Amino acid sequence: MALFSGLSEKLNHIFSKLKNRGKLTELEIRTAMREVRIALLEADVNIAVVKDFINKVSERAVGQEILKSLSPTQQVIKIVNEELISLMGSQNSKLTVAPNPPTVIMMAGLQGAGKTTLVGKLGMMLKKQGKKPMFIACDVYRPAAINQLKIVGEKAGCFVFEKGQGKPVKIAKEGVDYAKSYGYDTVIIDTAGRLQIDEDLMQELEDIKKAVNPSEILLVVDAMTGQVAVEVADTFNKRLEVTGLVLTKLDGDTRGGATLSMKAVTGKPIKFCSVGEKLGDIEPFYPDRMANRILGMGDVLTLIEKAQEAVTEEEAKKLEKKFRENSFTLDDFLSQFETMNKMGGIKNIVSMLPGMGINSAKMKINEDSVDESKMLKMKAIIQSMTKKERDNPQIINSSRKNRIANGSGTTVQDVNKVLKQFEQTKQMMKQLKNGKRFPF
Amino acid sequence: MGLFSKLKSVLKKTRDGIANKLNDLFAKNKLGEEFYEELEDILISSDVSVATTMEIVDEIKETAIKEKIKDKDYVINLLKQELKDTISYADPLTVKKPAIIMIVGVNGVGKTTSIGKLANKFVKEKNSVTICAGDTFRAAASDQLAVWADRAKVRIIKSDEGADSSAVVFDAISSCKAKKTDVLIVDTAGRLHVKANLMEELKKMDRVIKREYPEANFYKFIVLDATTGQNAESQVKLFNEAIGLDGIILTKLDGTAKGGFIISLSYELEIPVVYVGTGEQIDDIEDFDAEEFIEAIF
Structure with missing residues (x-):
């Protein structure tokens, strides 16, 4: 789950510095952009791509848009976010199907990018979709590459067409003919890893392409790739006109800036992400999700995990039922807050929320909603209510409020505040129930 | 500073x-x-x-x-x-025999190929060499290594896919002790450094080697792919934390990537680059040359 989270932390940090400001000056934007630049470079986004990106964003930010805005920081984040999303393109994990079967999918990439493993993953995915895929072993150079593909094919339940260490172009052609005769509707061609500057081997790929006319040419790239990603993607794309990119090894802690670089330079969609060593470990690429991650969706996933640890399944089911029946009471409200304490207290939770970043301790968060001592107060107030009042807060009139305030050592205003927060929470839960996004 | x-x-x-x-x-x-x-x-x-x-x-x-x-x-x-x-380092690392060299790294950086080249190099330097197929996870990894063993004309100790890698190492050590082998090179499965369970497995191999072959000079080399970006730093740090590294093998320098992360790494950790991989042929391995490396950047 470490995709881009490093970059996200950094940008959050940058923007948290800006959060308490009023209007942004040109100088401030420049400072912010310098930080954005560093964060992107540290994430391995190519330096030329970064320059381009920063120029675009600054141009938009310094203009009227930002100065007219009521919340300049929000505006900057929005612009950076939009530009990032537009850079990464739209979601597109569909594989083009040839009008006349078989559909030919060809792999290409540097050595060690993970092509052979990916062939297995794609094969298994296609099988699940009801296709009948077959593999062709065209990596005749790397020792035991054919054996590896055969083992992978066996695991995925896909037939592997191989002709030993023959000529890759000929093998590819024969393989496709074989698929035609034996009713395989999809053919995936594994090719040898090669450097983009290896003229002979690049020519070989062009020849294979010419011979089998693939519907998809997927460039497989290691997500950990550095600055050279641009050059690699550009060369492969120019020689082969790739149809899509696939990112591998995204289950590591790489920030994956190469993704942005390659997308920027080729304009081709990133179709899949490979996230593990098992054949099922393949996912579509969601650019918006990725950009959101970069730009302050925070550590929501960690938060969800923690919530899952703190709330037992039984408790969660009970709560869910209450939402459904609209019988969420002040008791439930209180236990909700107690759950939050289990999750490490409100400060900890807030620090994981989007936009708060890592250094929320330094930030002035809305005191009312965060201060832990105020939560104790709230607890006292709710516990000073009768069972009837807690189940039906609407019966709490002014004389009841006075009694509750006295009982909890607070004021009527405090009681009102708690009741208001309760109502707000109820509203929030309703939204959640209606399938809207959690209003973080 | x-x-x-x-x-x-x-x-x-x-x-x-x-x-x-x-x-x-x-x-x-x-x-x-x-x-x-x-x-x-x-x-x-x-x-x-x-x-x-x-x-x-x-x-x-x-x-x-x-x-x-x-x-x-x-x-x-x-x-x-x-x-x-x-x-640069004052005294470059030299492999003293009897030696056991464990090769580690993330997936796809070129561990197996580097082992083939290293084996060949040690043979040329008149050493008896054995390689141990410790990657029992990746499909056909030991087949791939066997091809390299054949090319370098060295012995290979291997077992079935899915076997315990520490057990294979154990066998290899026993065999090398009996035959008084100069250099034993151990392949390991590629693993992302953030996967705790796989790093534990590596620690176990490390322990087994230390326990079973204390008389040998034990070297642990991480293989880094020159096309990698800033993640290389995280790789070295976490592998070093897990087992302690003695050196770096920098591969794929025949491409256009420069592997500049080596410079940033040198500021934080004292782990020298020992060898560089410069191609797919068995002789395409060289001792690291700091001057050449820096010149290539400019």
């Missing part, structure tokens, strides 16, 4: 040097912001980290202004020299 105090002392020594005076005389090109930005870009484009790059270039700039150096080439050469010093 060592680098910069060194840098300053070098500059002081040459302050009144003839070269400097000549520079002043022929200083046509002013060292403006653009020049330093260009220097930054060169380093960043080679995957030197941003922090390291800015630190080096800022310091060079400051010193150049203070010392009134106006010659571009002079500044560049100074920078090169310092970078070379950063990644």
Whole structure:
């Protein structure tokens, strides 16, 4: 789950510095952009791509848009976010199907990018979709590459067409003919890893392409790739006109800036992400999700995990039922807050929320909603209510409020505040129930 | 900080040097912001980290202004020299026999290929060599290694896919002890450094080797792919934390990637680059040459 989270932390940090400001000056934007630049470079986004990106964003930010805005920081984040999303393109994990079967999918990439493993993953995915895929072993150079593909094919339940260490172009052609005769509707061609500057081997790929006319040419790239990603993607794309990119090894802690670089330079969609060593470990690429991650969706996933640890399944089911029946009471409200304490207290939770970043301790968060001592107060107030009042807060009139305030050592205003927060929470839960996004 | 105090002392020594005076005389090109930005870009484009790059270039700039150096080439050469010093080590690592070398790294960096090349190199240096197929996870990994063993004409100890890698190592050690083998090279499965369970498995192999073969000189080399970006740092750190590393093998330097992360790494950890991989042939392995490496960046 470490995709881009490093970059996200950094940008959050940058923007948290800006959060308490009023209007942004040109100088401030420049400072912010310098930080954005560093964060992107540290994430391995190519330096030329970064320059381009920063120029675009600054141009938009310094203009009227930002100065007219009521919340300049929000505006900057929005612009950076939009530009990032537009850079990464739209979601597109569909594989083009040839009008006349078989559909030919060809792999290409540097050595060690993970092509052979990916062939297995794609094969298994296609099988699940009801296709009948077959593999062709065209990596005749790397020792035991054919054996590896055969083992992978066996695991995925896909037939592997191989002709030993023959000529890759000929093998590819024969393989496709074989698929035609034996009713395989999809053919995936594994090719040898090669450097983009290896003229002979690049020519070989062009020849294979010419011979089998693939519907998809997927460039497989290691997500950990550095600055050279641009050059690699550009060369492969120019020689082969790739149809899509696939990112591998995204289950590591790489920030994956190469993704942005390659997308920027080729304009081709990133179709899949490979996230593990098992054949099922393949996912579509969601650019918006990725950009959101970069730009302050925070550590929501960690938060969800923690919530899952703190709330037992039984408790969660009970709560869910209450939402459904609209019988969420002040008791439930209180236990909700107690759950939050289990999750490490409100400060900890807030620090994981989007936009708060890592250094929320330094930030002035809305005191009312965060201060832990105020939560104790709230607890006292709710516990000073009768069972009837807690189940039906609407019966709490002014004389009841006075009694509750006295009982909890607070004021009527405090009681009102708690009741208001309760109502707000109820509203929030309703939204959640209606399938809207959690209003973080 | 060592680098910069060194840098300053070098500059002081040459302050009144003839070269400097000549520079002043022929200083046509002013060292403006653009020049330093260009220097930054060169380093960043080679995957030197941003922090390291800015630190080096800022310091060079400051010193150049203070010392009134106006010659571009002079500044560049100074920078090169310092970078070379950063990644060089006084006594280069030499493998002493009997040796056991464990090769680790993330997936797809070229561990198996490097082992083939290393085995060949040690054979050429008149050593008896055995390789151990410790990657029992990846499909056909031991087949791949067997091809290399055949090419290098060395013995290979392997077992079935899915077997316990520590058990294979155990067998290999027993065999090498009996045959008095000079060098045993152990392959391991590629693993992402963030996967705790796989790192535990590696620690177990490490323990088994230490326990079973204490008389051997034990070297642990991490293989890094030159095309990798800043993640290389995380790889080295976590593998080093897990088992302690003795050296780096930098592969795929025959491409256009420069592997500049080595420079940033040298600031934090003292793990020397020992060998570099420069192609797919069995002889395509060389001892690391700091000068060549830095020249390739500029």
